[in-house]
Amino acid sequence: MSISIRFDGDDLRGRDGQTIAGVLLANGRRTWRDAQGAERGIFCGIGICQDCVLTVNGVEGVRACQRTACEGDVIERESRA
Template sequence: MRVGVHFDGVLLQGREGQSIAGILLSNGQRTWRSTGGGDRGIFCGIGICQDCVLTVNGVEGVRACQRTACEGDVVEREGQG
């Protein structure tokens, strides 16, 4: 079964049970957060670091590698600028 999430206003498709990070990566998104040190995406992939954090459905600080994607999730970048 397919799952659709909205990222930067674009509908991305993934598989049911896939993490948000997995959907972003499989749709060509390598980075989704900016810090003073540069762009960040997935690093450890197991929830220890904070490189993959983003906002999901208005909740800040969600680790994309840990959060299973749900149909209709609205995913937003964090740390712009």
């Protein structure tokens, strides 16, 4: 079954059960956070490094590698110092 999420205003398709990072990567998104001028995306993939954090449905600091994407999620990139 497929799902649809919204990332920075763009509709992206994914598979039910994929992590947010999986959906973003499958849609060609390699980075989704800016940290002191350096683009970040997935690094460790197990929730330790925090490079993949983003805002999901208004909640900041969500790890994209740990959170399963859900139909209708609204996701935004984060900028952190």
